[in-house]
Amino acid sequence: MHKNMRDEAKAVILAACGxxxxxxxxxxxxxxxxxxxxxxxPYMRWLADQGVxx
Numbered sequence: 001m002h003k004n005m006r007d008e009a010k011a012v013i014l015a016a017c018g019x020x021x022x023x024x025x026x027x028x029x030x031x032x033x034x035x036x037x038x039x040x041x042p043y044m045r046w047l048a049d050q051g052v053x054x
Contacts, residue, residue, distance in 0.1 A: 013039055 001009075014020065017034040024031045047053045 010022070013025075013035065014022070016038050017025065017031045019025065019028065019031045025035045026032065044053070
């Protein structure tokens, strides 16, 4: 992934979860759940819909 795309993805995730650093996604329960609800679970559903994962 291109560096600018990585930086943009990081900025979107941090803003969506209301944190200033990715470390809070590990240490803050609210931020972690936000990440799972807004990013990880939708992405996993999308992968399943595409037939990439079962």
